Amino acid sequence: MDLLLTPETKPFGIAALILCGLVAIELAGLIIGISASSIIDKGFGGHVEGHPGAHPEAHEGWLGGILGWINPGRAPILIVMMLALGAFAASGYAIQSVAIAWVGALPALAASAVAAVAALLLTRAGSRLVARLIPRDETYAVDEADLVGLTASVVIGPLDGGKPGRVRVQDRYGNWHFLNARAADGHGPFAQGRTVLLADCRNNVFIAITATDDLAQGR
Numbered sequence: 342m343d344l345l346l347t348p349e350t351k352p353f354g355i356a357a358l359i360l361c362g363l364v365a366i367e368l369a370g371l372i373i374g375i376s377a378s379s380i381i382d383k384g385f386g387g388h389v390e391g392h393p394g395a396h397p398e399a400h401e402g403w404l405g406g407i408l409g410w411i412n413p414g415r416a417p418i419l420i421v422m423m424l425a426l427g428a429f430a431a432s433g434y435a436i437q438s439v440a441i442a443w444v445g446a447l448p449a450l451a452a453s454a455v456a457a458v459a460a461l462l463l464t465r466a467g468s469r470l471v472a473r474l475i476p477r478d479e480t481y482a483v484d485e486a487d488l489v490g491l492t493a494s495v496v497i498g499p500l501d502g503g504k505p506g507r508v509r510v511q512d513r514y515g516n517w518h519f520l521n522a523r524a525a526d527g528h529g530p531f532a533q534g535r536t537v538l539l540a541d542c543r544n545n546v547f548i549a550i551t552a553t554d555d556l557a558q559g560r
Contacts, residue, residue, distance in 0.1 A: 363419065420471055489547070495549075499529065
C-alpha cells in the first residue's frame with residue numbers, strides 16, 4: 342500500500358485513475374445505449390483505413406505515423422488509450438518495485454520515462470491481440486444509404502422535429518450503429534425504446550417514421 346501512495350509512483354496512480362474513469366464512462370454508455378468508443382473514433386476521423394467511418398487523411402503526417410505504429414491491430418482509439426494507460430501504470434509500479442528492492446525508489450520522472458517506453462511496446466502488442474479477439478473486415482463498411490429502410494430503436498429521445506436524438510440500428514453484417522435521428526413531419530414524437538423506420542438521411546441526420554407492427558415485432 343505504501344508503494345501506491347509515494348510521490349515516486351504518483352504518475353502511475355494518476356494513469357490508473359484515468360483508466361478507471363474511461364472504463365466507467367464506456368460501461369455507462371453501454372447501459373444507456375451510447376458507445377463512447379464509437380464517438381471517439383468518429384472524432385478522430387475513423388480509427389482505421391478500410392473500416393467503417395475511416396478517413397485516410399486522418400492517418401497522414403507524423404501523428405498518423407505514430408498512431409499507426411502504436412496501433413497495428415487497428416483497435417478502436419478508446420481501447421488503445423485504455424491499453425496505454427494500463428500498461429504505463431503497471432510498468433511503472435513494476436519498475437519502482439524492483440528499484441526499491443535493489444537500490445531504492447527511482448525519481449518519478451526517470452521511472453515514468455522507462456515506463457512510457459514499456460507502455461508503447463505493450464500497447465502495440467495489445468493492439469494486435471485485440472484485433473484477433475475482435476476481428477474486423479473492410480467489407481463490413483456500410484454507407485448511410487445502406488441503413489435507410491432498416492428499423493431502429495430510440496436510445497435518446499423523444500424524437501420529434503426539433504433537436505436530433507439518437508437511435509441504434511443493426512446493419513446486415515450484425516454491426517451496431519448509433520445514429521443521429523429526428524422524426525419526419527407528421528410522425529412522432531417517438532419515446533425512448535420505440536421502434537422506428539429510418540426512411541431517409543439528410544445532412545447526416547436520419548429521418549424516422551412510424552414502423553408498422555410487423556416490422557416492430559420482427560426486431
